[in-house]
Amino acid sequence: MTAHPALAQPAFDTHLFDCVQVNLAAVAERWHGPGTGSRLGALLRFAPSPGPDGLPTVESSPPVQFELAERALGLVVRPARHVRIEDLTPGEGCFVLADAHHLPWVPYHGRQHIEHSFLLVARDTETFTVEDHYDNETPWGSARPGTWRLSRDLLPGLPDCTLAVQLSPGTLPKDPGPRLERAADPQTYARAYAEHPDRAAALRQLTLETWLLARSRGLHAAYLARRGRAEPRVADQVAAWRALAEQAFLASRRVARGRPEPGGLTDRLARLLRADTDVFGGPSAGPEPAAAPTGHGAEADRRAVAATVAGVLGTDPSALLSGTRLPDVPGFSSFRLAELIDRLEDELGIEFDGDDLTPENFQDVDAVCRIARWPARLGAPADAAAREEA
Template structure:
């Protein structure tokens, strides 16, 4: 598989790929490239309508694939003309000129980090180059547990394309249908919907499964709210909106951390399920409030611990472990460089830092201390490390 020089198919500068999921982004690329439609129309409407999968199963805010594709296409002013299935292991391209929207299993796609790790539906655009070879365009932008996914264009031989589609693929025909759906609206979440949703995750007997799914849920919820904020913003978001988006991002981080803790047999941090309902109820208030008006729920969604710092030796050990994960000199962290300023810092690296500190110092952090407010800077890490060190027998 090679990366060709095809300037005319480079991702548009205003694709906003970091705000779109793996099914939306390539429909948006198609609509932007061929019809000039802004991808931000996909953030015009914000609502909370989780799918109920029946007794004993967890509800999800992620729509079924076909329904999600159809709704996304409609919002972009596109119409689905047909859908057909490519047979397993085919290297044949769909007939006709122009890019084709395709969905296949990410587990087999060689250009995404999910390859060999995770089964999920993933989209891409499939086209031909002048010599007839397959050209894949994929605008997906995300940091995953398996590495970063970034927009790009790749050329595949017939054999490579066949190997990437051992289970076949779904091909969608699309055409311009009319004006994109772009009426801005934030629909308040109902108390019943929020309570039912949170209760299902709180009471699910398999805690690892519940937190694994909730990690995906909070990531999707946080991303859709950033997309909605981007659609609303004419210049910069009001401070209250920025605070709210930050709180959603921290919730997604905290949920991932809780999942990793349970995976390792550690006590489950309760913070995610305590914060989630407050943020869901705050959505509509924050996005529709007059500019600059703070939302009291969002503003208090997590207050940092301000207990004293720790000894020089402990601080050095914490800095060394964080530096090893982030691949920077420990002296930079000891001199005051913020973890959040370092490229690559995020929920995955945050968890790695926590686990390395526990292993090096033979401690176990209190589940209540594992909130993002304590994990984004060296002072916070030192405070909870000192407390865990004192409380460890």
């Protein structure tokens, strides 16, 4: 597999789109100009449908995605089911949905079965060019936009497991303007996740749900910003959704490790969904900064936490002790945060209350120290004194 440098610097915010939207947006930007892709964010929609394990899902089906692309992006989508990749003539291409487990350029390859999109063009009788603008962090590394040259033998089974559609440029319709659509009750949706008996399955699905909701809200905010509505309250709401998505991942990871489930997650989900309908009407105050830890042993705690954090993130402990925020460290992500929590609990003997496992509580070393519970402090004063002398 050979990487091609053409997409090293994407011209649009790829991190705002899901794995189907992003490649439709890329085609629209190419044919109709910069900013066209953001039209997929004009509609802020909450219309869950039945999903896996009896849970509701906000994930849109491909036909719904294609219909929106035709209405908002000026793309003409012509279904071409059962297309055999080897039948593509040189220069002919299509938009493909396939199982990411078979796709060697994404981190899911050989690890997870999940539907993924990409653009495929036949170069000649032996090779293809794959173009994929997907931008995301995964447990197995980063997915980044790029193009790759592939030989046919690197796509085993692909002709048998794809839905391919041919795209062509249509007339770009009038900008639809921002719209809100809420077709379900947020409390009912949240309750389905709160009351599901299989907690591991519910939290695993909720991780995907909050990821999709956070990205769609971020895309809607980007659309509003292009129309001159970059308001602080919108940014606050988007940040809150991203924080909730991280909290859902941490909760799922914690339950998978046999630890107690954090509380309040689905209540927060319902509150954010209710706030979506009126959040665009003015500024709101930011959160109060967390107080730094003080008192007996505080500096020893800070040094121990900073050393462990630095080991996970590959940075300098002194920078963390000087106030560098964890999200500002290159490579920080929800996956690194989960690893960090595991290391702090396993190596330092720290215990965290499940309800404290929110991204807001892991902004810097002092915030971590504020919520940490040291067993030595609770039951072995001599150990605490020994730690302070370290």
